[in-house]
Amino acid sequence: MNDDLLIMIPGPTGLPTEVREALARPQIGHRTPAFADLIADCTAGLQYVFRTRKDVLILTSSGTGGMEAAITNFLSPGDPVLAVSVGNFGERLGRIAEAFGAEVTWVTSEWGQPADVEAVRAALAGGGHKALLFTQNETSTSITNPVEELAGLAQAAGALTIVDAVSGMGGVPVLTDDWGLDVVVAGSQKTLMLPPGLAFVSVSERGWQANATATMPRFYFDLRKAQASLEKGQTPYTPNTSLIVALQASLNLIRAEGIENVWARHAECAQFIREGVAKLGLRPFGDARYASNVVTAFYPPEGVDPKAIISHLRDRHNILITGAQGAYRGKFLRIGHLGTVDRGQCARVLAALADALAAAA
Amino acid sequence: MNDDLLIMIPGPTGLPTEVREALARPQIGHRTPAFADLIADCTAGLQYVFRTRKDVLILTSSGTGGMEAAITNFLSPGDPVLAVSVGNFGERLGRIAEAFGAEVTWVTSEWGQPADVEAVRAALAGGGHKALLFTQNETSTSITNPVEELAGLAQAAGALTIVDAVSGMGGVPVLTDDWGLDVVVAGSQKTLMLPPGLAFVSVSERGWQANATATMPRFYFDLRKAQASLEKGQTPYTPNTSLIVALQASLNLIRAEGIENVWARHAECAQFIREGVAKLGLRPFGDARYASNVVTAFYPPEGVDPKAIISHLRDRHNILITGAQGAYRGKFLRIGHLGTVDRGQCARVLAALADALAAAA
Numbered sequence: 001m002n003d004d005l006l007i008m009i010p011g012p013t014g015l016p017t018e019v020r021e022a023l024a025r026p027q028i029g030h031r032t033p034a035f036a037d038l039i040a041d042c043t044a045g046l047q048y049v050f051r052t053r054k055d056v057l058i059l060t061s062s063g064t065g066g067m068e069a070a071i072t073n074f075l076s077p078g079d080p081v082l083a084v085s086v087g088n089f090g091e092r093l094g095r096i097a098e099a100f101g102a103e104v105t106w107v108t109s110e111w112g113q114p115a116d117v118e119a120v121r122a123a124l125a126g127g128g129h130k131a132l133l134f135t136q137n138e139t140s141t142s143i144t145n146p147v148e149e150l151a152g153l154a155q156a157a158g159a160l161t162i163v164d165a166v167s168g169m170g171g172v173p174v175l176t177d178d179w180g181l182d183v184v185v186a187g188s189q190k191t192l193m194l195p196p197g198l199a200f201v202s203v204s205e206r207g208w209q210a211n212a213t214a215t216m217p218r219f220y221f222d223l224r225k226a227q228a229s230l231e232k233g234q235t236p237y238t239p240n241t242s243l244i245v246a247l248q249a250s251l252n253l254i255r256a257e258g259i260e261n262v263w264a265r266h267a268e269c270a271q272f273i274r275e276g277v278a279k280l281g282l283r284p285f286g287d288a289r290y291a292s293n294v295v296t297a298f299y300p301p302e303g304v305d306p307k308a309i310i311s312h313l314r315d316r317h318n319i320l321i322t323g324a325q326g327a328y329r330g331k332f333l334r335i336g337h338l339g340t341v342d343r344g345q346c347a348r349v350l351a352a353l354a355d356a357l358a359a360a361a
Numbered sequence: 362m363n364d365d366l367l368i369m370i371p372g373p374t375g376l377p378t379e380v381r382e383a384l385a386r387p388q389i390g391h392r393t394p395a396f397a398d399l400i401a402d403c404t405a406g407l408q409y410v411f412r413t414r415k416d417v418l419i420l421t422s423s424g425t426g427g428m429e430a431a432i433t434n435f436l437s438p439g440d441p442v443l444a445v446s447v448g449n450f451g452e453r454l455g456r457i458a459e460a461f462g463a464e465v466t467w468v469t470s471e472w473g474q475p476a477d478v479e480a481v482r483a484a485l486a487g488g489g490h491k492a493l494l495f496t497q498n499e500t501s502t503s504i505t506n507p508v509e510e511l512a513g514l515a516q517a518a519g520a521l522t523i524v525d526a527v528s529g530m531g532g533v534p535v536l537t538d539d540w541g542l543d544v545v546v547a548g549s550q551k552t553l554m555l556p557p558g559l560a561f562v563s564v565s566e567r568g569w570q571a572n573a574t575a576t577m578p579r580f581y582f583d584l585r586k587a588q589a590s591l592e593k594g595q596t597p598y599t600p601n602t603s604l605i606v607a608l609q610a611s612l613n614l615i616r617a618e619g620i621e622n623v624w625a626r627h628a629e630c631a632q633f634i635r636e637g638v639a640k641l642g643l644r645p646f647g648d649a650r651y652a653s654n655v656v657t658a659f660y661p662p663e664g665v666d667p668k669a670i671i672s673h674l675r676d677r678h679n680i681l682i683t684g685a686q687g688a689y690r691g692k693f694l695r696i697g698h699l700g701t702v703d704r705g706q707c708a709r710v711l712a713a714l715a716d717a718l719a720a721a722a
Contacts, residue, residue, distance in 0.1 A: 005387060005389070007387075007388055007389075007390060009390055011599065012388045012389075012390070012391065012599065012602055013388065014387065014388055015387060015388050020385045020386070020387070021385065023384040023385050023603060024381045024382065024384050024385035025381070026366060026368075026375065026376060026381070027368055027373045027374065027375055027376050027550075027556060028366070028368075028373075029368060029370060029373070029681045029683075030373065030557070031683070032675075032681070060421075060422055060423045060426070060557065060558055061421055061422050061426065061581060062421045062598045062599045062600065062601070063598070063599065064580075064581050064597075064598040064599075065421070065422065065426075065581045065598075067581075068580050068581045095580070096580045096581075099578050099579065099580045100578045100580070101578065187599075189599060195388060195601055195602055195603035195604070196391070196421065196599040196600060196601050196602060196603075197421055197558050197601030197603070197604060216578075217460050217461045217462065217577075217578065218460065219425075219429050219456070219457045219460045219461070220422065220425050220426045220428075220429045220457075220582075221581075236425075237423045237424070237425040237426075238372065238373065238423045238424065238425075238548075238550060238557040239423065239557060240423070240556055240557050240558035240601070240604075241373060241556055241557060242384060242556035242558070243556070243558060243601075314393075320390045320393070322390075322392070
């Protein structure tokens with residue numbers, strides 16, 4: 001536990017002082033007028049971040065719990081759905097659908113590539129898909145998918161759009177209403193600058209219509225119950241009150257900065273990191289045209305173990321970066337640049353990276 | 362948001378300074394050696410509180426999420442189970458089982474009464490029940506069930522014992538191993554003195570054997586995945602890191618005091634409250650022989666609206682107590698006395714209650 005630790009992984013992110021202070025406040029009751037005001041204000045702030053006038057519900061779970069809610073509230077066992085996988089997290093949404101009995105067809109891209117739009121178009125043209133599942137921003141490969149284009153294909157085919165925006169929401173534009181996204185999931189520990197422990201799910205009218213006939217079993221993650229409770233200023237089950245108090249603090253920071261400025265700051269920092277990595281002679285992982293603005297993946301120099309670089313940054317510079325997951329474990333490195341990120345943090349991690357490369361040479 | 366607010370509801374409870382300080386610490390990484398040490402120490406601390414050498418898994422959700430895990434990991438659709446309901450929360454465990462397709466038979470007590478042991482014995486004698494579901498401590502009615510006796514009946518009938526101990530764990534003795542409890546659920550926001558947001562589930566060998574063939578769908582709450590991750594010092598999905606840091610702080614407080622002393626403090630405070638309420642001429646709700654040591658329910662004086670008393674305590678004394686739920690809404694009052702509770706807090710709430718009665722007279 002060191003106060004100077006600079007967390008540059010793709011979530012959890014560092015916490016602003018305002019958030020840390022909010023977390024330390026005394027406990028509040030969750031069935032009180034004060035809590036009703038708090039959750040109403042947080043919901044409005046989330047609608048601002050999601051760019052939606054639709055319902056946004058707050059769940060006490062990590063992002064994966066929100067993803068489960070996004071599946072089980074809108075689908076029935078046996079429903080044919082199309083899952084787009086471009087990495088570890090894209091795969092998760094489809095795996096949840098499978099676990100609850102959906103008939104999942106996969107359109108899988110090689111890691112480092114975005115969604116194969118033509119393959120999605122062709123698969124949807126076959127007809128009958130109840131939903132299209134995909135990741136907005138794939139942290140495992142540092143790729144941002146063409147969300148608007150994919151949503152357009154789903155709408156044309158009459159399929160629901162269910163989007164995992166856990167890692168990118170707030171850092172990379174997600175225009176929920178303009179793009180007609182039916183169900184969008186975000187999490188607290190990314191651009192929202194909070195500890196993990198809350199998930200947020202937006203639901204369109206089309207989503208609620210699907211919910212009316214969806215029969216997958218659900219209880220804790222029942223969004224209709226969450227919506228009914230929200231109208232009374234409550235949650236169906238005891239929420240993480242402290243984290244919701246801190247959510248208000250973080251949403252206030254985002255509203256004060258302006259969401260467009262938050263997006264611009266992420267874009268600027270991402271470019272700074274990408275250029276810095278290139279200047280160090282390191283090769284990026286993934287298709288540069290779809291490079292994420294919240295995480296950058298790159299190969300270590302030939303013959304250098306990524307673990308040695310991660311350890312050097314952690315032990316000598318007190319900076320946390322991370323490696324690759326799944327089948328690519330040990331193959332490349334990832335730097336997260338989201339949440340409180342600024343040029344100073346980016347310069348610090350690049351300087352440390354240069355030192356690690358010198359040490360490894 | 363007032364620093365002097367005294368929370369005397371049956372959870373969330375007030376937070377010790379050590380917990381508030383822990384919550385305010387900078388963020389940590391959740392796939393690091395430091396986190397592995399942290400979760401190992403917390404698991405050992407939870408085993409101490411649960412009085413078990415079995416697995417105890419940490420979930421990022423509120424207690425109800427832990428209850429869902431306790432059902433879906435051990436049962437299959439169509440399984441006949443016996444659910445004992447003595448109030449709002451006893452009913453919840455059975456409702457979850459129903460939502461996921463179990464064939465639930467109910468043994469329901471009138472509110473204020475404990476489990477009907479003879480009816481449970483008779484129902485189990487019919488045979489074939491896969492599990493017995495019940496609440497250890499029913500906060501909605503301030504009743505503690507005869508847990509050991511119920512567990513013995515389940516064992517004799519070859520049924521799993523699935524216990525919701527969310528509100529009582531730590532405050533009222535639960536001897537998980539000695540009593541042969543298979544699956545026990547607890548939550549962070551009660552006697553563990555943390556904000557809501559973590560659930561804890563212990564699993565016996567018999568529980569794991571049942572898990573091997575249980576087919577209810579699960580993903581976020583998959584306990585087998587949680588156990589496999591824990592062996593690597595991790596969790597399957599991003600955990601609420603801040604709350605786990607705070608959990609270590611609260612477990613350290615409990616270990617320093619000694620669990621037997623924590624139980625004794627709760628028993629002493631409960632008696633102080635019960636006697637104080639009686640001295641004020643108020644009639645207790647519920648069977649006194651099974652009165653809970655973490656919450657006390659009592660009727661207001663004839664003709665006095667419980668809401669007026671709750672408001673008086675909140676607005677004039679900055680103390681939060683609560684009313685009754687469900688069908689008993691508006692009928693009685695409840696004072697929670699758990700977590701950081703001491704005689705000073707109890708004296709303060711009783712003095713405020715006396716003032717409220719004088720004001721209402």
